[in-house]
Structure formats: C-alpha cells, structure tokens
Amino acid sequence: MRTKDDDKIAALFGATVKLVNEIGFAASSVSKIAKEAKVSPATLYVYYENKEALLVSTYVEIKRELSQVVLRDFDEGRPIRDTLQIVWRNLFEHISNHLDYFRYMEQFSNSPYTDQVDHARLERFFEPLAQVIQRGIAEKIIKDVDRDILKVFIWHPVMVLANPRLCQGFEMTDKNIEDAFTMAWDAIKL
Amino acid sequence: MRTKDDDKIAALFGATVKLVNEIGFAASSVSKIAKEAKVSPATLYVYYENKEALLVSTYVEIKRELSQVVLRDFDEGRPIRDTLQIVWRNLFEHISNHLDYFRYMEQFSNSPYTDQVDHARLERFFEPLAQVIQRGIAEKIIKDVDRDILKVFIWHPVMVLANPRLCQGFEMTDKNIEDAFTMAWDAIKL
Amino acid sequence: MRTKDDDKIAALFGATVKLVNEIGFAASSVSKIAKEAKVSPATLYVYYENKEALLVSTYVEIKRELSQVVLRDFDEGRPIRDTLQIVWRNLFEHISNHLDYFRYMEQFSNSPYTDQVDHARLERFFEPLAQVIQRGIAEKIIKDVDRDILKVFIWHPVMVLANPRLCQGFEMTDKNIEDAFTMAWDAIKL
Amino acid sequence: MRTKDDDKIAALFGATVKLVNEIGFAASSVSKIAKEAKVSPATLYVYYENKEALLVSTYVEIKRELSQVVLRDFDEGRPIRDTLQIVWRNLFEHISNHLDYFRYMEQFSNSPYTDQVDHARLERFFEPLAQVIQRGIAEKIIKDVDRDILKVFIWHPVMVLANPRLCQGFEMTDKNIEDAFTMAWDAIKL
DNA sequence: GATGAATGAGTGTTCATTCAT
DNA sequence: CATGAATGAACACTCATTCAT
Secondary structure (H helix, E strand, O other): OHHHHHHHHHHHHHHHHHHHHHHOOOOOOHHHHHHHOOOOHHHHHHHOOOHHHHHHHHHHHHHHHHHHHHOOOOOOOOOHHHHHHHHHHHHHHHHHHOHHHHHHHHHHHOOHHHHHOOHHHHHHHOHHHHHHHHHHHHOOOEOOOOHHHHHHHHHHHHHHHHOOOOOOOOOOOHHHHHHHHHHHHHHHEO | OOOOOHHHHHHHHHHHHHHHHHHOOOOOOHHHHHHHOOOOHHHHHHHOOOHHHHHHHHHHHHHHHHHHHHOOOOOOOOOHHHHHHHHHHHHHHHHHHOHHHHHHHHHHHOOHHHHHOOHHHHHHHOHHHHHHHHHHHHOOOEOOOOHHHHHHHHHHHHHHHHOOOOOOOOOOOHHHHHHHHHHHHHHHEO | OOOOOHHHHHHHHHHHHHHHHHHOOOOOOHHHHHHHOOOOHHHHHHHOOOHHHHHHHHHHHHHHHHHHHHOOOOOOOOOHHHHHHHHHHHHHHHHHHOHHHHHHHHHHHOOHHHHHOOHHHHHHHOHHHHHHHHHHHHOOOEOOOOHHHHHHHHHHHHHHHHOOOOOOOOOOOHHHHHHHHHHHHHHHEO | OHHHHHHHHHHHHHHHHHHHHHHOOOOOOHHHHHHHOOOOHHHHHHHOOOHHHHHHHHHHHHHHHHHHHHOOOOOOOOOHHHHHHHHHHHHHHHHHHOHHHHHHHHHHHOOHHHHHOOHHHHHHHOHHHHHHHHHHHHOOOEOOOOHHHHHHHHHHHHHHHHOOOOOOOOOOOHHHHHHHHHHHHHHHEO
16 A cells, blocks of 8 residues: 555654654664654565665655755746855755754764765756856856865855754854855855 | 873774774774774773763864864964965865874764763864954954854865765865865955 | 564573572673573563563562462461461472572562562562451450561561571471471460 | 781771672672772782682671670570570660671672681681570470571571661661560570 | 783673564 | 564673783
8 A cells, every 4th residue: 555655654754864863873773763653673674675775765855855945946047146045045944944854964974874875866956056056157256166165165054054063052043144145155256 | 010001092092083984983883993902892991981981082182183283383463364374274284184083073073972072172272263263353354243154164164175975076186275265265254 | 473472481580590599699691591591682672671670570470479379278267377377388388399489589689679679569469468467466366566577587487497598407397397387476476 | 017908908898898788799899899998909819819708708707796796795694585685685786886787798698609608617606605595405495496497586587677678667676676586585485 | 018900701781684473 | 564573793881800010
C-alpha cells in the first residue's frame, strides 16, 4: 500500500532530523530513530539499505526542499543585486522556520557521511543561481574570482550566523540580516 | 617512581588530531587513539580525566598555537587594513602547514563537546585582534555592525575555503588568498 | 519476528544464582552471567534494563517462590505454635533443597542493590505470617516487643545456620532443626 | 622508622573501614583506599601482600578490638546470666559507637574473602565466653544443643538488629536492647 | 621505604545489523 | 510488509598490580 510507505518514510525523516537536533549526530542511533518514528529498527531496513542511506537521503531531501523555497518566485529579469537579495531573504526566512533542518545540515556536513553524497546532483538544484552569478561576472558587476570564493562570501555567512554553537550571542533581527546582505554584496560586487 | 612524560602528552595530542582527520570525530575512539599514540588506553586516563578532557584540551591547544602564530609580529601602529592582511596571511600559512589542525577544529566545533569549552578564555587569546577591529569602527574605517557579523566575514571564509569537504575543488593559491582577503575587506570596510 | 523466550529468562535466572554461589556477588559480571546462560551479553539487555534489574528481579523471584513454599498448606485455624512450626519446617525443607537461593539472598541483602528493592511489596508476600504473629501478641501468647526483634528471633536463625560461611561445621539434621525451633519459640513466647 | 609505619597502617585501616561504609565493599578499590589514606597505591603493597591481605587484616583487627571491649571486666565468678548480660551490653555499646566497624564486618562476612580468614584464631579471641557457655551447659542452666545454634541465638540478633539494611525501622533504645537480651536468654536457658 | 606512572584484563552497556516469524 | 528478538563487535572506563626512580 503506497500511502503507508510514504507515512513511514516521512516519519523516519522527521525522527532523524528531530533526534539529531535533540541529542546530536553521534548519539542518534538506529534504534533511537526507529523508536522516535514509531517503527521497528528492522522496518527501517525495508526502506533504506543501511543507516548511511537514511542519513544521506535525509540530507538530500533537506537540500532539495531548501532549493525550492529559496528559488521561489525566481525571476532572471530583475537586476542581479535584487535577485540575490530576494534569495537571501527567502533563505533567511526558511532558516528561521526550520532551524532544525539547518542544524542537521551542519552536523551532516561535518560527518564522514558527506563523502557519500552526489554533490554534483545537489549543485543542480541551485543551478539557476549559479547562472545569475555567471551573468554578473560576464556583465562585470561581480568580481571574476574563483566560484568557491564567491559562494563562501554570499551563502556561508547566513549559515554560520544561524548556528547557535558558533554565534551564541547573535540574534537574527531584520537589521542584522540586511547588514549581512549588504556586506556580502560589498564583498562580491566589482 | 616514573616521571610524567611530556612525550606521551605530545603523542596523544598527535594521535587525536591524526585520527580525527583520518576517520572522523565520531569514529575516533579512546582505544584507537591510544593505539595510535602507542600507549595503553588506561595510560590515557593518567593524563586526562576522560575522553572529553582529551578532546577539549586538544582543541584549546590548537587554538592557543593558532593565536600565537597568527599574532606573530603584531604591530598596532600599522594601518588597519595592513594589520588584518598580515594576520590573514599568517592564518593562511598556518592553515596550509596544518590542515589537520583545522579539520580537527571544525569537527570539534560541530560536536557536543564544544559546549564544554570556556569560550571566553579562547577569545582572550585573540584579544589584540578584537581591539583592532574596535579601533577600526571608532575611526569609521570599518562598518559598525554586530561583532559576530564582522567576524564571520573576516575569518570564516578562510576556514571554509580550507575545508576540502566543503570546497572540494578549491586550491589555496596566492592569488585566491589575496582575492579572498580583498573581498573580506570590501565586506567590512565602510 | 521471533518471540520472547521464557527459556532465556529461566536460563538467566539460573545462571545468575549459580554464578553468585560459585564466585560471589562482586565477581559475577554481566558477561560471565551471559556466558553461563549461553546467551550474548547484548541479549541480556533485551530482557532486563541493566545489570541491576536482573539482580533485583532474581532476588524478588526467589522471595516470591519462598513465600509460596513456606505458606503452603497455611491454615490459620491451628494453634499458633503449630502454625509457626509448620512454616519453620517448610522453610527448612526449602533451604535444604535450594541452598543456592539462600546464598544468593544473603549476598544480595548485603549489596548496594538492596536499596532498589520495593521492600513493602516483599513484605506483602508474607502478610499471613505477620497476621499470625499479631494475633499471638493480642492473645498474650507471644511477647509484645518490637516487631523487628520478633522477626530476628523467629526467622533469622534458620538463615544463619544454613549459611556455610557463617556456620561451617553446622549440619541441618532433623534434631538440630527441632532444637532450633524450640529455642525460637522459647524466645518469643510469653 | 617505626612511627611512620604504624601511622600508615592506621591510616589504611581507617580508610578501608570508612570507604566500605561510604561506597560499599565492591566499590572500594585499592586506589580509592590509598587516596583516602593519603598514600600511594604502591605504598599499600609495602605493608600488605595484596588487596585481600589488607581486607582480611582489617577484619581481624576489628574482631580483636571487639573481643577486648566485649570481654572488658570479664569475671567468671558471676552468675551466667549476669555475665552474658554484661557482655551483651558491652557489645551493644560498642556497636553504637562503631557502627562503621559492624557494617564492615557484615560486608566482609558476605564476601569471598571470608574464606581466607583463620576462623579458629578468631574463635580464640572469644574463648572465655565459650567456656562460660560450656559451664552453663554442664550446670544444666543452658540447653545442651549444637554450639552453633547457641551462638546464633545469643549473638546474632544484636548484629542483625544493628544492620540498617536489614532492620530499617529499628531503633536501638535501652528497652529494645533489654527486650532482645531477655529473648536471647529465654531461647538458650533450660 | 615510598611513590606516581603504566598497563592487560576486565567492567557494564550500546551499536548497526540480521534472523525468524 | 513488518516486526521484536538476537548478536558480535565495539564503546568509555576502572581494576589490582608492577615498574622505575
């Protein structure tokens, strides 16, 4: 029965994210995740090959969802700065609503499981953004430097600032968000 | 009686960093660390109260060493941009020579053990830098925004770029390092 | 799925009692108990929350069994002395057949785990006996002294005499048992 | 230097008794005892062959002290009942002053180490008492039953009643002590 | 004599995974 | 499909004892 399957997958997804947030990545064992999702540990292996597959799949799903939200109302016609600012605000809003997703992403990124992810596939989720950047460079609006450097200055600040472990005192007020975007833009613009 | 052996502490420090780099934080067990350091697991407990103490101590030591290297030849008399650039280059050099230290710091930062660190004490290692930033703001050279935001734009890029897991294709060439510093400065300068 | 196995519980119970008798309470480790019961140490944790739960449960089970045997054919109509003598003989017989149970009880009683037992619940197993004593006091057949003192004189002698560690030379002959009962009765009767 | 030796032995004796009372027999490790006695674990092995020797020696010393206190003012001329009552009261007083000794004795008695004690030697400490009993039997004042049975009824009740683990609610008031002695005497007298 | 360092063998417990139903 | 039982391997840590000074 299809419905039931999807329920279980959703339950496992939710349980995984919740547990990683509550007790941390290392302490999130298969049996605890199964208990949280109200299924048997054995059932988990019906849907995923092993623990790694569950964790990787959870990560990819979060990234997929993130790309959809962030690229909502994406319109290439607008000036580049405006486009980026809209994306930045979407990103900020999504983080605020789903801090649990972000904390999962961070912990996953720093685990050995990251190596098992098909990063090229993830990049494709955000392809439109990459093209905007590319256009900005061509039009001499954005600095022509290594793409990784650009990415680090545009996107990482939000992630770091949203991480309570790294920025304990920081508050995500509207002003701070706008300040940060201004600085990101100053960094990359020519 | 036998005397306490600095060699053993050094061996444990080295083994901890090496293992975390090779197999990851979560998989670095006490017995594996002990074996790598060529001591008995029981001996480890002569020098550290428990696993946490070893990991925290290793982290603090890395941070201490980093602060010394980075603040080498520190001279407040220079223009702020120059001061930051020198620090940035020191940081870059240190990262290049000790990528393993940086990977340890990252993994540690995303572990539950981070909460056990006396962060205020660590901040003091880098106090001179904080004062330069402060002066820059007072002299209206640097933007007057939340200090955490400033830190994220000045220091985090290097860390992220140096992380092969996050930036697989990135190469730390001289040009890239200078490009990145220029962008960091553009971000924070008024 | 496999079903929970009463055999395993019985095996763990037996192994626990046997080992405590053979090597002592302190030396009876989880892994040794598991090996004796021919299960994996991990399996033990399917049936009991932890070592303490196993030991406590074993103790309670022995006490429950003891109460059933000792109160067999219990009849309040008989004279009090006769009632106590029957119980005394049942107790003696049970001890003879299950010296291992008694040695387990003793060692458990002197362990820190005793504090975790619900003593009130155990007392209820022997409630009918307490009432006989109570009646004896009311009818001025038994001395009206602190209940603990009564218990010590009626029941403890059997336990101590049955303990080979405390009474190495003692033999539980019929005569000795009757002698001891006579003395217990002389002690408590008015 | 003799003085120093005796200090260390006394410190080890005290530390052993204290720790067994505070954390239990099983949890009293060599290193904890050494730390409590403020000596090195290695020093312990200068004075005792091993842990067992320390524990056994501590037990024997407690028994020796006990025999001295209990037989204080011993006078064979008095009526047997009076003699026993005096001893009983001495015993009660000593227990009250040194509950820690008694708890040590109990825990030791239920440990495997008991088997290593030279019980015959201990019996000799209390020889005068055995002879009084013997005389009581010869004079047909005390029941002529197995000596172990007599011992159990005369001496064990105090020990059990003094054990908070076995008799949680019991209070050692003067009345209770006299009640208990009366019952002990009733049990053994002809 | 006295010590703290050092350790192999063990502790109780949890793990990711598979088995039998 | 779904499950709880079952487990070998590993975990962090402590033990009684010995070694080197």
